[in-house]
Amino acid sequence: MSMSDLFQDYSEAAARTGAYDEMFAPGQLARKSYGQVAGALRELSLADVSARADSMARTFLDRGVTFDFAGEERPFPLDIVPRVIPVDEWDVLERGVAQRVRALEAFLNDVYDKMTVVSDGVIPRQLVTTSAHFHRAVHGFEPAGGVRVHISGIDVVRDAAGTFRVLEDNVRVPSGVSYVLENRRAMAKGLPEAFGQQLIRPVEEYPRRLLSALRKTAPSGVDDPTVVVLTPGVFNSAYFEHTLLAGLMGVELVEGRDLICRGNRVYMRTTDGEQRVDVIYKRIDDDFLDPLQFRSDSMLGCPGLVNAARAGGVTIANAVGNGVADDKLVYSYVPDLIRYYLGEEPVIANVDTFRLEEKEAREHVLDRLDELVVKPVDGSGGKGLVIGPDASKDELEALRKRVIADPRGWIAQPVLQLSTVPTLSGDKFGPRHVDLRPFAINDGDDVWVLPGGLTRVALKEGSLIVNSSQGGGSKDTWVLADSPQVPVEKLPRQSITVRERVSVWPVESNWRDRQSEQQQ
Amino acid sequence: MLSRIAESLFWIGRYVERADGTARILDVHLERLNHLPTEERRSVARELLAVMGARPESEDFGLEELLHALAYDKHSATSIAGSLGAARENARRARETVSSGLWESLNTTYYGLNQHRKDVVGTYRFCHWVLERTAMVSGLADTTVSHDDSWLFLALGRSLERADMTARMLSTRDVLSAGMSWVNMLRCAGAYESFLRTRRAAFGDQHAAEFLLLDRLFPRSIVYALRDADECLAKLDPSAQRVGFINDARRIVGQARTFLEFHRTDDLMSELPEHMERVQKAVSQASDAISRKYFNQADELAWVGEVS
Numbered sequence: 001m002s003m004s005d006l007f008q009d010y011s012e013a014a015a016r017t018g019a020y021d022e023m024f025a026p027g028q029l030a031r032k033s034y035g036q037v038a039g040a041l042r043e044l045s046l047a048d049v050s051a052r053a054d055s056m057a058r059t060f061l062d063r064g065v066t067f068d069f070a071g072e073e074r075p076f077p078l079d080i081v082p083r084v085i086p087v088d089e090w091d092v093l094e095r096g097v098a099q100r101v102r103a104l105e106a107f108l109n110d111v112y113d114k115m116t117v118v119s120d121g122v123i124p125r126q127l128v129t130t131s132a133h134f135h136r137a138v139h140g141f142e143p144a145g146g147v148r149v150h151i152s153g154i155d156v157v158r159d160a161a162g163t164f165r166v167l168e169d170n171v172r173v174p175s176g177v178s179y180v181l182e183n184r185r186a187m188a189k190g191l192p193e194a195f196g197q198q199l200i201r202p203v204e205e206y207p208r209r210l211l212s213a214l215r216k217t218a219p220s221g222v223d224d225p226t227v228v229v230l231t232p233g234v235f236n237s238a239y240f241e242h243t244l245l246a247g248l249m250g251v252e253l254v255e256g257r258d259l260i261c262r263g264n265r266v267y268m269r270t271t272d273g274e275q276r277v278d279v280i281y282k283r284i285d286d287d288f289l290d291p292l293q294f295r296s297d298s299m300l301g302c303p304g305l306v307n308a309a310r311a312g313g314v315t316i317a318n319a320v321g322n323g324v325a326d327d328k329l330v331y332s333y334v335p336d337l338i339r340y341y342l343g344e345e346p347v348i349a350n351v352d353t354f355r356l357e358e359k360e361a362r363e364h365v366l367d368r369l370d371e372l373v374v375k376p377v378d379g380s381g382g383k384g385l386v387i388g389p390d391a392s393k394d395e396l397e398a399l400r401k402r403v404i405a406d407p408r409g410w411i412a413q414p415v416l417q418l419s420t421v422p423t424l425s426g427d428k429f430g431p432r433h434v435d436l437r438p439f440a441i442n443d444g445d446d447v448w449v450l451p452g453g454l455t456r457v458a459l460k461e462g463s464l465i466v467n468s469s470q471g472g473g474s475k476d477t478w479v480l481a482d483s484p485q486v487p488v489e490k491l492p493r494q495s496i497t498v499r500e501r502v503s504v505w506p507v508e509s510n511w512r513d514r515q516s517e518q519q520q
Numbered sequence: 521m522l523s524r525i526a527e528s529l530f531w532i533g534r535y536v537e538r539a540d541g542t543a544r545i546l547d548v549h550l551e552r553l554n555h556l557p558t559e560e561r562r563s564v565a566r567e568l569l570a571v572m573g574a575r576p577e578s579e580d581f582g583l584e585e586l587l588h589a590l591a592y593d594k595h596s597a598t599s600i601a602g603s604l605g606a607a608r609e610n611a612r613r614a615r616e617t618v619s620s621g622l623w624e625s626l627n628t629t630y631y632g633l634n635q636h637r638k639d640v641v642g643t644y645r646f647c648h649w650v651l652e653r654t655a656m657v658s659g660l661a662d663t664t665v666s667h668d669d670s671w672l673f674l675a676l677g678r679s680l681e682r683a684d685m686t687a688r689m690l691s692t693r694d695v696l697s698a699g700m701s702w703v704n705m706l707r708c709a710g711a712y713e714s715f716l717r718t719r720r721a722a723f724g725d726q727h728a729a730e731f732l733l734l735d736r737l738f739p740r741s742i743v744y745a746l747r748d749a750d751e752c753l754a755k756l757d758p759s760a761q762r763v764g765f766i767n768d769a770r771r772i773v774g775q776a777r778t779f780l781e782f783h784r785t786d787d788l789m790s791e792l793p794e795h796m797e798r799v800q801k802a803v804s805q806a807s808d809a810i811s812r813k814y815f816n817q818a819d820e821l822a823w824v825g826e827v828s
Contacts, residue, residue, distance in 0.1 A: 250716030504783065504791050506775075
């Protein structure tokens, strides 16, 4: 069987979606960036592809690359066809993501301080103060280390015209980077032919970058900061990611009960007694972080953390209260925030968004609920989202009531035909919709964007919902570098000649044992 | 115990560890090799083979030939299949001494050698399988054999070979210096997570090499393996309690270990090739000395026979 069999009917199916296909230009010509991948797939039979896919899934299960679905550990489905981003497109994405992170960082600093953005009339005060994640408990202090958005995931999609747009910002606890790391490992062994000799930007430095940024933002005066990852525990859906990141950074993975606050400092309980903790990479929601400030019934956090952060005794990454910046209504203002704080035009555009608090927009949207996507402003993981064309009459009616009752709580957007990538489904490849979550790390001086990011794919034909909790999978995401040659290969192999130098070991004769001397 | 049996056990230890080390090295380098242009791939494949102590049989030596030479060639003691076959052959000769668990696991491994696809993807799985099998053999040797002299010979062979294999891993770093990252070097030895936990934020070539060469607690480091070998030798020959050593193997292993352990340097990376060469030389000399002392007594017996 050849590529034409595996891709039988692909172009018809792709045309039906009306979406931009990442791999094929119209007429089923592989785009330049996909040349190597298409060539490798052409060589494989269906039996090969299925065997590879099975073996990759088994590897994930063996390695425990799972997410928690309704109390069950499931391997995160990894599709065998990678998503390839050519370097010129990546350059734009990289700049756009970094720009956004810098603007959101500035916005958060402002919101928890003087709120000049409000007094200058860029954004309404009420919008900020009514955000569910605007926390007065962290108002009026600059966090130790001076950074609030250490780690972010900026979701982007490609519309039918092939233009990238930002779908949402995640500056609280963005997850998924562990799959980026694991996908690359699995692909390198599962489909080595597709890599060929092209240079694909590596992702393995992420944990080191993260650790270095976390250490750099430690409270001042700490020479050798101790970093920990704070997890809600083994039942969290992203627990695998917490263990992986802690392991790859070589730091402790702690739960709330391992920590203790005293005198505005944080300590962890160890076999050698209490040890000071300087930086906490927080993987739990703000609401559960500190029962003194937020939910008093939370057993996941540690009482006193917020006060310790306020006093500058500990760095919490990401900072408490960041949720106000990824509120989806604030999202609609981000292009303005970029202009206001950075004096730049946005590199990547937003998706057109209706603010339902505005009367005209609301009426317009309520008339066309069956054509639009309506989302709760503080949701994540696709929770509560209603896709108009797919919803029943009753669902739309219920939605209408909820929107009228709480217009601040919702936004509406046109249905985007997310771009597609060929994805194995049964005995052939079919077009499936994807999004992309690039991850950025901010160490205060510099925003570094992990090359690629997590491509999530809706495995069901026609589905636009890519969340793993709702039947989504992922793809390894490759950013191709400019030159097909590996630049490091071109370095002269000087090491060997340089190293012919004075010997540091005792001369060999001292080593010769008695017997061999006698033999001579 | 019989010299012949002791020799078999020593070589079971060495061969199993050699298969393990070769699988680790192959697994990590395969990924790298696969991305190289054909010409470069050929020269790197040759160099890799040379590091493993063999020479290509023909001029035409590429990836496929490398896989054959390091993984599947049953007639070469450099390859995984050859090593595991030899280990099993040694166990067969010492079958009445080794536990049935150890024998069976070696035998099962031997018969499993053929059940793998010999392409690149198949070889990844093969390496993985080999690591599991060797861990099993090693575990059964440790838990089902009394830790008497027979086990000591096995453990001695294993630790000497382990020092040698880690030295080879570090040498491949030198040969492929352009492409081999320290992360891969540590993964090769299964040391990545252990390394990260000990180092806080101090990453890099030098630290990684130092870890694999000198760490006193990581079992695959050279210093650790040499210390293990030294302890086995001391238990096998408890005679030299007070002054000096008459046992050549102990002197060779002990000198190499203490030199490394007490050596101070500001430039480990540039000394690395010499360290690796000397470690490999010490292992081979120690192995010879052990043979002479414990196994190779045919000459002496003939001489004794003449007198009596």
